[in-house]
Amino acid sequence: MAYPDWVLRHKTKGTNISCIKGNYYLYSVTSKWDKEKGRSQKITTGYLGRITQEGIIPSKRPSMAKKPSVTVKEYGASRFLADVGKDILEKLRSVFPEYAEMLFTIAAVRVMERCPFRRMELHYEHSYLSELFAGLNLSKNRLTDFLRTIGKDREKIAFFMEQFVHGNGHILFDATNILSKSDKMNINRNGYNSKKEYDPQVNLLYAFSREDKTPVYYRVVPGNIRDVTALKLSVEESGLRDMIVVADKGFGSQANLDMMDEASLQYIIPLKRNSQWFDKSILEQGDKGKFDGYFLWQKRVIWHYSKTLDNGKRVIVFLDEELRNSEQKTYLNNIERDLEGYTHQVFLEKQYVFGTIVMITNTEKTSEDVYASYKERGEIEQSFDFLKNLLDQDKSYMQNEKSLEAWAFINHISLLLNYKIYNLLRESMKIKKYSIDELISHLKYISKAKINGKWLTTEISRKTSDLMVDLKIHIT
Numbered sequence: 001m002a003y004p005d006w007v008l009r010h011k012t013k014g015t016n017i018s019c020i021k022g023n024y025y026l027y028s029v030t031s032k033w034d035k036e037k038g039r040s041q042k043i044t045t046g047y048l049g050r051i052t053q054e055g056i057i058p059s060k061r062p063s064m065a066k067k068p069s070v071t072v073k074e075y076g077a078s079r080f081l082a083d084v085g086k087d088i089l090e091k092l093r094s095v096f097p098e099y100a101e102m103l104f105t106i107a108a109v110r111v112m113e114r115c116p117f118r119r120m121e122l123h124y125e126h127s128y129l130s131e132l133f134a135g136l137n138l139s140k141n142r143l144t145d146f147l148r149t150i151g152k153d154r155e156k157i158a159f160f161m162e163q164f165v166h167g168n169g170h171i172l173f174d175a176t177n178i179l180s181k182s183d184k185m186n187i188n189r190n191g192y193n194s195k196k197e198y199d200p201q202v203n204l205l206y207a208f209s210r211e212d213k214t215p216v217y218y219r220v221v222p223g224n225i226r227d228v229t230a231l232k233l234s235v236e237e238s239g240l241r242d243m244i245v246v247a248d249k250g251f252g253s254q255a256n257l258d259m260m261d262e263a264s265l266q267y268i269i270p271l272k273r274n275s276q277w278f279d280k281s282i283l284e285q286g287d288k289g290k291f292d293g294y295f296l297w298q299k300r301v302i303w304h305y306s307k308t309l310d311n312g313k314r315v316i317v318f319l320d321e322e323l324r325n326s327e328q329k330t331y332l333n334n335i336e337r338d339l340e341g342y343t344h345q346v347f348l349e350k351q352y353v354f355g356t357i358v359m360i361t362n363t364e365k366t367s368e369d370v371y372a373s374y375k376e377r378g379e380i381e382q383s384f385d386f387l388k389n390l391l392d393q394d395k396s397y398m399q400n401e402k403s404l405e406a407w408a409f410i411n412h413i414s415l416l417l418n419y420k421i422y423n424l425l426r427e428s429m430k431i432k433k434y435s436i437d438e439l440i441s442h443l444k445y446i447s448k449a450k451i452n453g454k455w456l457t458t459e460i461s462r463k464t465s466d467l468m469v470d471l472k473i474h475i476t
Contacts, residue, residue: 006053012452016042017051024051026451048451055457058449074112075457076446076464078128079475081108084420088413095160099150101133106143107413112440114389117143117407128448131455150409151402157409158237161217164416168242169210170217172234173377174203174251204408205234207243208380210373213426214419216240218412220404228259235265244268244363246377252360257313261362268365268373271358277315279307283352291319295368297375304367315360316367324355386418386436387411428471442467446475 003017007024011017016029026048048070049058058072082089085104092100106120113123121138124130150157207217217238221230235243245260245267252269260267271278282290282305294303303319331350334342361370421439425431442464448455460468468475 007051010051010056010451010456012454014452015048016044025049026051026056028452049449049458052459054459056449056451057459058447071450072447072458073126073128073131073450074444074446075128075448076443076460076475077112077440078108078132079446080443080473081111081417082129082132083475084424085417088416088420091160091163092413094163095156096150099146102136102138102146103150103410103413105129105133105136106138107410107417110410110414111417112444114386117147131448144403147403147406148400149406151404151406154405157405161412162239164214164216165209165238165240170207170240170243171210171246171373171377171380172205172207172217172231172240172243173246173380174205174248202404203230205230206380207234207238207240208376210376213423215412215415218408220408228256228263228265231260231265232263242266244373246373257360261311266361266363268359268361268363268370270374271315271360273353273356273358275358277307277309277360278317278353278358279315280352283317283319283356292367295371297368297371302368302371304371306367313360313362315358316370318357318359318367318371320355320357322355327354387415424471430471434467434471439467439471443473443475 003011003019003024007017010026014028014030016027018025018027027044028046028048029042029044032043047059049056058070085108089100089104092103096103105124106117108129109115109120109123109127112127113119115123118140120143121140124136124138130136203221205219205221206215208214209216217234217240219230219234219237221234231245243266245265247267247269249270249272252271252275257267257269288294288303291303291305294301296302300320300322303321304316306314306316308314328347328351331342331347331354335344335347357371357374359370359374363370365373418436421436422431425434425436425439445464446460447458449458450456467473
């Protein structure tokens with residue numbers, strides 16, 4: 001019978017096609033001389049898979065073949081990351097020509113698998129990255145030497161990051177704490193983290209572009225550095241323009257503010273509601289006419305007023321009525337539940353500060369832009385779950401400062417790739433429909449099968465195909 005062209009293209013030397021009830025199957029065959037018949041006889045040696053218009057669905061029973069000739073590797077996510085990360089790889093090649101492909105591959109595997117370095121080789125071998133960037137040695141011993149080599153040259157790392165900087169408007173903040181109990185480093189110092197744990201750690205500072213919504217700079221600093229020293233050095237090294245430090249409430253001491261002023265740093269710092277600089281008099285009057293005005297933030301009405309202190313700094317009070325109602329309801333429910341410390345008297349004392357956010361700044365930005373900068377830090381922190389997951393995977397395995405630097409650099413490259421995906425979803429208005437993990441998981445199910453030396457794309461599920469169409473993703 002005549003087979004369709006999409007079936008015949010899979011017929012290569014040493015294979016045979018059979019049609020059974022309208023389905024097409026591929027088998028490996030060999031020939032053996034038959035003395036009685038005086039001619040060669042074809043012998044089927046194994047079942048290779050079912051042929052579809054999308055590709056071959058490989059056999060799930062490789063033991064049927066006496067001489068397995070099929071190699072299957074994850075393809076979709078590998079190809080996708082290689083495509084969206086072309087500019088990253090190009091910049092790596094310009095700065096680290098000898099190590100660019102290895103740096104990119106390790107970072108890409110981290111995006112796909114979120115695995116520790118010690119499992120890097122296994123995932124690399126089972127992904128198509130091992131074909132796109134063949135011959136890389138990702139064994140544990142090789143990676144140990146590799147990290148030390150890369151981490152020795154902070155100057156090149158900083159130059160790589162500079163290539164992603166353009167435009168104005170950057171937020172610098174204390175991204176996270178990394179626990180490290182290695183006794184071979186001096187950078188890990190005892191310091192408090194967000195959990196109030198006093199352990200050996202290092203801090204990771206990050207700068208983000210407000211324009212591109214991408215990470216552009218990182219720096220690892222000692223774990224006991226919580227003042228402006230690290231911030232000032234980071235601003236100087238990065239060379240970023242219009243850099244604004246957006247810190248948390250624990251940073252708003254008089255000493256820290258004075259030091260930032262002396263260092264000529266711009267900042268936006270949220271204050272605690274019991275701060276001496278928080279003027280509640282306008283709130284207590286209950287007259288919106290006393291406010292400076294309002295603006296809309298994500299369809300929510302934000303009222304605001306400001307006061308200039310004697311030293312020239314501005315304290316801006318923001319009132320979110322929706323947040324106010326929510327906080328009041330929560331507090332009253334806690335009174336009804338008879339929780340300790342929640343009383344009607346305390347509620348009356350707090351009634352004017354519910355729903356407020358208070359910030360101090362030395363910038364000349366409008367109140368709306370100050371609010372936006374603060375909220376953008378919060379959005380960045382939420383999306384930092386990806387990086388924090390990577391840090392939790394193998395933070396305790398870095399045994400020297402050079403390796404730690406390289407480890408942070410590779411995580412930074414992974415974060416760049418992650419934000420490529422994030423921005424793709426955001427710009428296509430699909431960020432609420434698909435998560436980054438969901439997209440990567442779907443693409444990982446697209447495989448390539450190597451049959452008798454030829455790579456063929458296997459079948460793609462309808463759901464994955466629909467997702468790719470929805471996001472205009474083309475994987476060849």
